[in-house]
Amino acid sequence: xxxxxxxxxxxxxxxxxxxxxxxxxxxGVLLTDDIPIADGSESRDRSLAIPEQVSFTIPxxxxxxxxxxxxxxxxxxxxxxxxxxxxxxxxxxxxxQYEWINRGWFLITDSSTEGDTVTVNCAGLxxxxxxxxxxxxxxxxxxxxxxxxxxxxxEPALTVSYDGSLVDRAVPLGMQWDSDRLxxxxxxxxxxxAAERVTEDGYLLVEPVSDAGAAVLAISxxxxxxxxxxxxxxxxxxxACNCVVAQGEDAAGNQIQGVVYDSSGTSPYxxxxxxxxxxxxxxxxxxxxxxxAQCRTSAAAQLLLMRRQAFRKLSVTMxxxxxxxxxxxxxxxxxxxxxxRCAIEQLTLxxxxxxxxxxxxxx
Numbered sequence: 001x002x003x004x005x006x007x008x009x010x011x012x013x014x015x016x017x018x019x020x021x022x023x024x025x026x027x028g029v030l031l032t033d034d035i036p037i038a039d040g041s042e043s044r045d046r047s048l049a050i051p052e053q054v055s056f057t058i059p060x061x062x063x064x065x066x067x068x069x070x071x072x073x074x075x076x077x078x079x080x081x082x083x084x085x086x087x088x089x090x091x092x093x094x095x096x097q098y099e100w101i102n103r104g105w106f107l108i109t110d111s112s113t114e115g116d117t118v119t120v121n122c123a124g125l126x127x128x129x130x131x132x133x134x135x136x137x138x139x140x141x142x143x144x145x146x147x148x149x150x151x152x153x154x155e156p157a158l159t160v161s162y163d164g165s166l167v168d169r170a171v172p173l174g175m176q177w178d179s180d181r182l183x184x185x186x187x188x189x190x191x192x193x194a195a196e197r198v199t200e201d202g203y204l205l206v207e208p209v210s211d212a213g214a215a216v217l218a219i220s221x222x223x224x225x226x227x228x229x230x231x232x233x234x235x236x237x238x239x240a241c242n243c244v245v246a247q248g249e250d251a252a253g254n255q256i257q258g259v260v261y262d263s264s265g266t267s268p269y270x271x272x273x274x275x276x277x278x279x280x281x282x283x284x285x286x287x288x289x290x291x292x293a294q295c296r297t298s299a300a301a302q303l304l305l306m307r308r309q310a311f312r313k314l315s316v317t318m319x320x321x322x323x324x325x326x327x328x329x330x331x332x333x334x335x336x337x338x339x340x341r342c343a344i345e346q347l348t349l350x351x352x353x354x355x356x357x358x359x360x361x362x363x
Contacts, residue, residue: 001216002200004323008090008099012321014225019089019098020056020351024076026083031076035084036062040120040351042086042103044326047309047345049182051326052124052198054086054106056351060116067118069111077111077120083202084108084122088322088349101322103349105202125198128157130182137178140171146192146288147206153185154204163207166194172290191248191288193301197327209301211343211363213329219318221334226355228317229334240310241282242271246299248289258295260303266362268312282306308345308361316358320349330360337362 004012022035040056058067058077069077076082084106089098106122113119140149147168151160162168177184189195195209221229247257261271261279269275284302289295314335324344332342342360349356 001328002101002103002323002325004090004101005092005099007092008101009323011090011092012319012323014319016319017091018320018322018353019091021087021089021100023085024082025085026074026076026081031074031082035067035076037351041354042349042351043347045346046326049130049186050124050126052104052106054084054120054122056120058118058120060113060118068113069118069120070113077108077118079108079110082108083125084120085202088351090322102200103322104198104200125158125202126182126196126204129154129185132157132181133179134177134181134184137176138181138184139176142173144171145169146171146188149188150185150196150206153181153188158198159203161199161203161205163194163205165208166192166206169294172287175287187286188288190284190302191286191294191298193297195301195305200325209304211304211329215329215331215341217321217324217328218331218339219316219333226317226319227334229332230315231335232313232315232359236310239306240269240275241280241306242269242273242275243279243281244299244303244306245281245283246289246295246302247283247285248291248295249287250290256289256292256295258289258292258297258299260296260299262303267307269310308343312362313345314342314360314362316360317355318358320354320356322349324349324356324358329363332360332362 020037023033024031036058037056038058042054044051060067069075073080086103087100088103089100092099105125107125107127109121109123111120145168149171154160194206196204196206199205219227243259243261245257245259250256262269326344328344330342332340341363344358345361346359
């Protein structure tokens with residue numbers, strides 16, 4: 001959960017007054033700190049390569065300023081590298097005394113004017129990596145590690161920070177990536193048993209794949225207060241598995257592999273259970289895996305990543321909570337569950353009066 005005071009946390013549990021503010025920056029220079037957002041929303045989806053998307057509208061003219069982005073390449077709303085820092089305000093004093101919660105940094109991808117309205121679309125900062133395909137093949141040196149390779153592929157577009165629990169290791173000789181920069185990062189992190197996310201401060205945090213941690217918020221199905229919890233109305237066997245096989249190659253050129261089975265007692269895909277008494281594997285190969293232990297670690301992380309997409313999920317509609325982000329753990333009561341640990345996989349947060357929608361996965 002994003003940083004919020006105890007007062008703000010108490011306020012957002014019920015009806016409250018909100019406000020939005022946004023700053024525009026270009027090349028480290030503040031262009032404006034007062035973009036007048038009239039309406040819009042922010043969506044996040046952990047299954048996407050670029051999880052964060054923002055769209056909002058503002059009046060073309062406000063307080064004597066023309067917000068038409070076509071005026072100047074250095075205009076605050078132009079799409080030439082301009083980044084927005086967006087804050088969600090909660091009135092904690094009842095009289096316009098706002099606490100501002102930083103929702104993060106977003107890159108303007110396009111903006112246009114129609115009549116008296118300007119529409120702005122933004123995406124997460126991983127857009128910078130996704131669009132920057134490699135000009136020539138990228139080959140790590142003999143001294144490179146997994147961490148240094150990720151840093152070389154990402155910086156200076158984003159500053160990379162590593163969770164202290166990750167154990168770095170050397171990259172095997174002969175590795176090469178031809179064009180897909182973000183795909184190369186994903187492959188390295190997959191072999192490391194790690195995942196990346198852009199923090200609200202705008203840097204890239206690399207950390208182990210995990211569903212551990214205590215719930216940051218308890219929610220209950222209560223129609224009187226506006227919280228509705230429902231099971232999602234679909235289920236499929238497509239893409240489902242009950243084990244993951246990670247394959248690599250040791251120093252002698254022998255093929256190695258590590259297998260991790262879904263052993264969760266609460267998983268409908270549990271190995272040996274009703275889903276299928278036989279192994280239903282998801283297999284992948286990486287030359288970055290050189291020991292059986294590395295293969296097993298990578299397979300375990302991949303199983304957790306796959307469960308984010310193929311598992312039991314709930315839809316939640318509630319009063320907007322500006323502190324929530326994808327990956328947060330909630331305690332959910334409703335739809336036949338009592339205090340179930342759930343992880344947020346998708347969310348939509350309105351930038352004006354409205355309801356917040358969540359998709360949470362039962363852990």
